[in-house]
Amino acid sequence: MSSIILESDITCPACGYKKREQMPVDACQWFYDCESCHRLLRPLAGDCCVFCSYGSVKCPPVQQGSACCS
Template identity: 50%
Template structure:
């Protein structure tokens, strides 16, 4: 466990259109789907990532921040 505070906001960047949106991350579950507000693409985690925040966000999800374990949700 880290002494750093858990960050609850992450800026997602769509790989299709580049649109960026800052979102509040859930603390009790991983978010597997995200609808891009720019182009409407449905984002899913990249292989090996637990959620869209770990794949497309500038801050990983709270469980990863806390434990560093990429299998936190699976």
């Protein structure tokens, strides 16, 4: 089994700003404020968190093959 990646590059769909962030392992992150344009990001329909929608790596629970926070 591969190790869990805990960092993800999150990219704002509005302005394209990208930042590497540490993902929480014990909670979902449903909101993210872009540091550049200050747009409040929320998960896309069908995704559990902003990392699954806008990150380069899915959240830790999804990487492990389980459902994320519901």
